[in-house]
Amino acid sequence: MRALSPAEVHIWTIALDMPGGAVAALAAALAAEERSHCAALPEAEQRRRFVAARGASRVILGRYLGMPPEQLSWRTGRWGKPMIADCADSLCFSLSHSGSIALLAVTGGREVGVDVERWRPGFAAVAFADRYFPPQERALVRIAERHGEPGGFLRLWTRKEACVKAAGARLGQGLKLPVAGGEVLSVCDPSGRLPGSWLVRDVPVPDGYAASVAAAGSASYRLYSQHWRPNA
Template identity: 30%
Template sequence: MALREEGAPGTAMAVAGALAARGEAHVWFWRPPEHTDPADLPLLDTEEFRRALSLPAERDAAAFVRSRAGARQALAGLFGLDPGQLVLGRRACPGCGDGSHGPPRLVVPYLPLVLSMSRTAGACVFAVGAGSAIGVDAEALRPVRPAAMTDPDLTPAERRHLAALPAGPERDASFHRIWTRKEAVVKAVGLGLSGTELGLLETHPARSGPVRVIHTHRGRTTAWTVEDLPLAEGVAVALARPAGPAAHGPVYRHADH
């Protein structure tokens, strides 16, 4: 039986409307468990359950399950809903129109919100916002190989910035700042990495942010406000929202370490 999109209860719709009016974004951070929590499994849909079973590493499966269950619990807590009744799906890809790999969305109940998710080693991040789009990306900090300094996905200015830094933690952090800013933007755009020439996406890593990042695809140019979120030690996180009023509201952080 096909799922039908339904309106949200009045309280949830009112909260969503207030969030949109203030241009808010909410970002949740979790440290995933080493093993799948059985309490999370009933919150997954059939396809998510199958995907979790297909992951060969228990740690990866546990992180995937926690991210999907955690997203429902976050939405439920924010809007006063039952997490077991929430249905997550995807928006159509803006590049090809395929509904199987577009940005995530809340299907049931309907609320005028945009969503984004990210997972990395030891971290899950989920973002909810007002406006037309939102993108979040997290990357666990790790040593950067010298070859990465000439990566074609970096702009000339980004390569010069990294080359001017001494090898070590400062350079590693700056590289991951660049990468999370790029990924946050392409997630917000909805095209993903394959739909973007990353080497043309200038992230201004020398600036602490927020920064304005310009994205162009097939002649269409969009502008994004991108900021770094210090949610946890050892993890770089960036949030992208459309440049303009939708990116001027506060960002509320919900960290569960």
């Protein structure tokens, strides 16, 4: 694959419920610490999906870099954000998974964050928003709740999470970020608690999910969506 510029962000959708043979092949590409983390997960479905998400991400990133997936190594930032060792300045990525899908965002020379979330029935969205979100967003969540639209809360949540991931920060630092607006918006923290700014875009995902991507700075970027499949 060709090198990426900061003006483009590739979003790869990975279906996590793949055949057992494909999962086994991807498991061979994982590092020892990834295997240890996987082994500690309590449910077989969680372990399969973890391998699928991490293994497929290694394959995709390896293609950008022209490297075998098993040879990629990570380093982490202050709050645990993973980066590719020796390539963090030229290729930036973010991985998120929820339910049966994962999203991998990849760009060049620009910090990026992606988040995908599946709606959990019974979640007290209004109470959560009332406690943590800015006033305008609390009202939006209440309106969405009255109309039976859980996506209203998820859209706001994934936008905040994407910014936090792009910043390499902790989630608690981004809960009050003002992210209400259209499908593309510039976000910054007026309190200065989370320094920086991000250009945020919603990402199309299946019904029952919401997703957003955030790239550092205010410069525009083109979004390219692709689906990854085993042996593709």
